[in-house]
Amino acid sequence: MKARLMRSEDLAKLVNAIRRRGYEVVAPFCNKGRDTYYDTVTDENIGRVRLHVANPYYPPKRFVLPPIERLLRVKRANGTYGIEATYEAPKRAIFGIRSCDVAGIYHLDRFYLGREFPDTYYARRRRELLLVNVVCTDAELDISDACFCVCTDTGPAARDHFDLQLMDLGAGELLVVAGTSAGEALFEEPIFTKATQEHVERRRQILSEVRKRFKTTTCWFSATVRYVSQGSVPEKTWEEIGNRCLECGGCTYVCPACTCFTVSDRPTGRDEIERVRIWDSCALGGFTRMAGGHNPRKSVHDRRNRRFFRKLAHYFIQRELSMACVGCGRCAAVCHGDVGMPSVVEMIRRAAALEDKIEPVPADGR
Amino acid sequence: MGVNGKTIVAAEDRGATRGAGPGPVENVYLPKLAVLDRVQDEIAEVKTFYWHFVDEVEQAKFRAFRPGQFAQVSLFGVGEFPASLPPSPTENELFFTVRSVGSCTAALHALKPGDVFGVRGPYGNGFPMEQYYGRNLVFVAGGIGLIPLRSCIVYAMAHRERYGRLQVFYGARTPSDLMYVRDLKAWEESAGLECHVTVDRPADGWKGNVGVVGSLLKKPEINVAVANSTAFVCGPPVMFRFAIKDLLQLGFAERDIVSTLERYMKCGVGKCGHCCIGVAYVCVDGPVFTYEQIKKLGEDI
Numbered sequence: 001m002k003a004r005l006m007r008s009e010d011l012a013k014l015v016n017a018i019r020r021r022g023y024e025v026v027a028p029f030c031n032k033g034r035d036t037y038y039d040t041v042t043d044e045n046i047g048r049v050r051l052h053v054a055n056p057y058y059p060p061k062r063f064v065l066p067p068i069e070r071l072l073r074v075k076r077a078n079g080t081y082g083i084e085a086t087y088e089a090p091k092r093a094i095f096g097i098r099s100c101d102v103a104g105i106y107h108l109d110r111f112y113l114g115r116e117f118p119d120t121y122y123a124r125r126r127r128e129l130l131l132v133n134v135v136c137t138d139a140e141l142d143i144s145d146a147c148f149c150v151c152t153d154t155g156p157a158a159r160d161h162f163d164l165q166l167m168d169l170g171a172g173e174l175l176v177v178a179g180t181s182a183g184e185a186l187f188e189e190p191i192f193t194k195a196t197q198e199h200v201e202r203r204r205q206i207l208s209e210v211r212k213r214f215k216t217t218t219c220w221f222s223a224t225v226r227y228v229s230q231g232s233v234p235e236k237t238w239e240e241i242g243n244r245c246l247e248c249g250g251c252t253y254v255c256p257a258c259t260c261f262t263v264s265d266r267p268t269g270r271d272e273i274e275r276v277r278i279w280d281s282c283a284l285g286g287f288t289r290m291a292g293g294h295n296p297r298k299s300v301h302d303r304r305n306r307r308f309f310r311k312l313a314h315y316f317i318q319r320e321l322s323m324a325c326v327g328c329g330r331c332a333a334v335c336h337g338d339v340g341m342p343s344v345v346e347m348i349r350r351a352a353a354l355e356d357k358i359e360p361v362p363a364d365g366r
Numbered sequence: 367m368g369v370n371g372k373t374i375v376a377a378e379d380r381g382a383t384r385g386a387g388p389g390p391v392e393n394v395y396l397p398k399l400a401v402l403d404r405v406q407d408e409i410a411e412v413k414t415f416y417w418h419f420v421d422e423v424e425q426a427k428f429r430a431f432r433p434g435q436f437a438q439v440s441l442f443g444v445g446e447f448p449a450s451l452p453p454s455p456t457e458n459e460l461f462f463t464v465r466s467v468g469s470c471t472a473a474l475h476a477l478k479p480g481d482v483f484g485v486r487g488p489y490g491n492g493f494p495m496e497q498y499y500g501r502n503l504v505f506v507a508g509g510i511g512l513i514p515l516r517s518c519i520v521y522a523m524a525h526r527e528r529y530g531r532l533q534v535f536y537g538a539r540t541p542s543d544l545m546y547v548r549d550l551k552a553w554e555e556s557a558g559l560e561c562h563v564t565v566d567r568p569a570d571g572w573k574g575n576v577g578v579v580g581s582l583l584k585k586p587e588i589n590v591a592v593a594n595s596t597a598f599v600c601g602p603p604v605m606f607r608f609a610i611k612d613l614l615q616l617g618f619a620e621r622d623i624v625s626t627l628e629r630y631m632k633c634g635v636g637k638c639g640h641c642c643i644g645v646a647y648v649c650v651d652g653p654v655f656t657y658e659q660i661k662k663l664g665e666d667i
Contacts, residue, residue: 071395074442080420080482081442085393116650117635118391231664260639263632265443273443275395277632280639288640290630291447291468296643296666306642309664315645 002184003177004192005199008168012046015095017189023093023130026063028053038063041095051134051168052141055098057330059256063092064108064125067253067279071121071263076271086274087121093130097162098142099155100328102133104256106161110320111259130182133162137206139213146329148342150214151221154326157207167203175203220349227352229314237351238305241344244337245304249281251331251340252307257324260287282306308344394635397440397484398424402477403459409543412510413475414452414463419485428485431455432492433517434626434654437462438634440484441473448631448649451488452513454520463513463545489634490653493518493598493624495525502530502591506609508537508579508601512545514626514653515600520549523558531591532559537579537605539566562588579605580612592617599625599657610657623657627667643667 006014019025025041027049036056041049075082097105105126112122136142136149136156149155158165163183167175175195178184186192227233252258262280265273280287282303289295297303310316311324325341332340339347399420406414419425428437431451439462440446447470449462466475477483495518503522507515522529534553538544544563553561562582564575575582579601583590597618599609606625613623629641629648636650644664646652660667 072397076442079480081399081484083397083399083484085396112637115636117394117637119637120391120393121395123391259637261632262638262640263446265445267443277638280632282639288630290628291471296629302665306665309644310642313645313664 001177001179002187003175003195003200004187005195006174006176006191006193008051008172008174010191011049011051011174013191014186014189015041015046015049017186017191018093018095018130018132023091025093025095026060027095028056030054038094049095051096051166051174052138053096054141054144055101055147055328055330057254057334059104059254059328059330060094060097060101061104061108061256061258063094064105064122064129065112065259065261065279068276069121069278070274070276072275073268074265074273074275085120087124089124089128091128092125093132095132096134097131098136098328099133099158100147100149100152100326101256102131102158102162103149103152103154103322103326104328105129105131107257107320107322107324107326108259109161110322111324114320131162131164131179132183133158133165133179135165135167135207137168137210139210143210143213143215144329144333145215146332146340146342147214147327148329148332149327150211151342151345152323152325152327156210156214157203167206169199169202169206173199175199220345223352224345224348225312225314225317227348228309228312232352232355233348234351234355237347238302241308241339241347242300242302242304244339245283245300246336247283247285247300247303248336249283250334250336252281252283253279254330254334256328256330257311257326259324282310304339308341311341395486395633397438397446397486399482400485402479402481402483404479405477408463408545409510411467412463412465412545414461415474415477416459416461417483417485418460420482425460428460428488429455431488433495433521434493434514435488435490436514436634436649436653437485437487437489438631439464439470439474440486441470441477442484444473445470446484446632447471448489448629448634450514450517450626450653452516454517454524456521456524463510463516465510487634489649491651493626493654495521498596499528500530500594502593502595503532504591504595504597504613505532505534505536506579506583506597506599506601506613507535508605508609509539509543510545511599511601511605512536515598516546516549518598519553519559523553523556526558530594533591534559534561535564535579535582536562537564537566537577537582537601541565541569541572541574578608580608583609583612583616590616595622597623599623620658620661621656624654625657625660626653627655627660628653 026038028036029039030036030053036054070086073084112119162179165177260280261277263277265275268274288297317323332342400417403416436448436450438446439449452463464471466472505515553559568576597613627648631641632638634649636647641648
């Protein structure tokens with residue numbers, strides 16, 4: 001991958017260069033306090049675009065998979081129906097997407113575009129999307145208490161799947177790496193200068209330092225994947241996790257890699273309806289309830305088990321060649337019952353350790 | 367490793383993308399318009415809906431379905447539901463047999479001949495009927511569980527020479543709960559197939575067997591083909607559990623018992639996530655699974 005250098009005071013120039021190419025640019029903005037949110041960059045707010053901000057609670061997933069998305073418009077006339085598929089795919093760039101969320105979008109790519117039935121709504125949005133990744137290097141602003149990308153190997157610097165990657169080398173210098181030809185095309189801009197081997201070496205040093213600044217570093221992921229895949233997690237551990245779940249669905253709505261949706265028809269006029277898909281959550285009781293009331297997945301711990309099984313079972317990782325957890329820590333940050341992914345990974349590891357059967361041998365050796 | 371004998375193909379091999387993304391792909395969520403031709407009463411709350419696609423090309427494409435596949439039925443303004451395909455691809459007409467149980471199925475029941483609705487599919491793996499060539503087929507159905515199995519039974523009858531013995535064991539609560547009575551009558555009179563029917567609670571004038579469907583399998587005068595046989599089981603959960611137990615006792619191997627599962631589904635194409643049981647998306651990995659696979663799904667069915 002090719003790298004160039006730019007000055008951090010030229011950040012707005014880079015954003016404008018992307019806007020000039022016809023992209024709607026969305027970037028994380030800082031509200032009062034620590035609240036951050038993705039918003040469209042305009043001439044008015046461009047001065048507030050920052051390199052280092054806390055990752056917003058709402059992931060950028062909605063730019064490829066909106067929370068509510070119309071699939072069809074259906075009009076009734078003369079005893080029959082006119083069905084029109086409606087697509088919305090603006091040319092859009094996410095500026096400042098974090099490495100975990102790049103991995104999240106990649107996971108959605110694997111899920112929605114792979115296998116037998118590629119999803120055309122997703123494909124159209126994705127094709128128009130440019131990802132400008134920012135590496136998390138600021139321990140105060142970029143890295144939260146719940147971040148654990150170092151455990152899922154998705155950060156702090158994405159290795160792939162971005163168009164352009166920016167990393168703060170300090171001293172007003174940014175190392176910019178192009179991941180695709182679309183990203184490399186931006187190197188035409190006069191703001192870029194040559195990068196040297198010394199800059200690449202500084203990038204490496206900074207990254208190894210940043211890794212030490214993560215507060216959540218419970219690296220039990222691979223072990224937990226093994227326990228979950230083998231089915232060796234004790235039933236009472238799932239129950240304990242289930243008992244702490246308030247069934248709010250928050251974890252799934254903030255997850256950059258959750259994919260489930262429901263479909264609903266809603267009237268928009270006298271003889272007109274639209275069919276929409278809406279984010280859904282496996283945490284909610286009605287997720288598997290069939291017409292007539294039969295629900296094969298009744299208890300809350302079955303549903304919690306489901307979510308973590310879907311994310312951690314080796315079978316699904318192999319199926320998508322990508323894991324449905326990217327270490328962003330949002331589930332841990334929003335969960336009132338403290339059963340976000342890092343806690344669950346830890347609970348499963350601890351339960352597995354307690355399963356060890358050790359018999360002390362008496363002193364006489366028999 | 368594959369579910370249901372299918373090799374799991376890595377996403378990349380099917381056109382997954384990084385960065386730029388693929389060109390426009392077919393819209394899998396787009397229903398095709400269908401016209402209701404006529405309605406046949408079956409049992410209380412259950413009717414059969416004969417229909418055809420408005421577009422002849424769609425009709426021809428759809429008719430290549432396999433026994434055991436399903437379709438997504440659209441009632442515009444109400445929603446979409448998955449419905450199994452009871453006809454055999456060897457038959458001329460397309461139809462659904464549906465119990466009115468929720469808002470979508472009730473909306474279908476309210477349609478009159480000539481009314482228009484939507485259908486997309488066929489979806490799912492279906493029964494691998496070609497894998498059963500030369501084998502005896504034993505069908506065990508309870509109640510409306512006969513609906514999805516009807517397709518295989520009629521298909522096997524149409525290709526009689528490809529299969530060994532064909533046996534149907536069918537049970538319902540009462541004589542008025544028996545599905546497809548016209549088919550049952552034809553099957554009972556057919557020389558090519560052994561059909562045994564039972565009811566839990568007989569009504570006046572019932573001269574047939576009384577008892578659960580499993581009791582048929584144990585009758586001394588009935589000789590169930592076990593060696594070189596595949597058993598198809600479909601019915602309500604309790605019936606399913608006991609029928610499996612009976613078949614295993616008779617000596618059926620777990621991989622020689624097949625069933626078709628039912629789940630809440632929104633998309634039918636492996637995306638919405640509602641039908642996922644353990645490691646399987648029922649809509650794309652199923653709905654047909656062997657009992658051996660069902661046990662390994664990692665979650666209760």
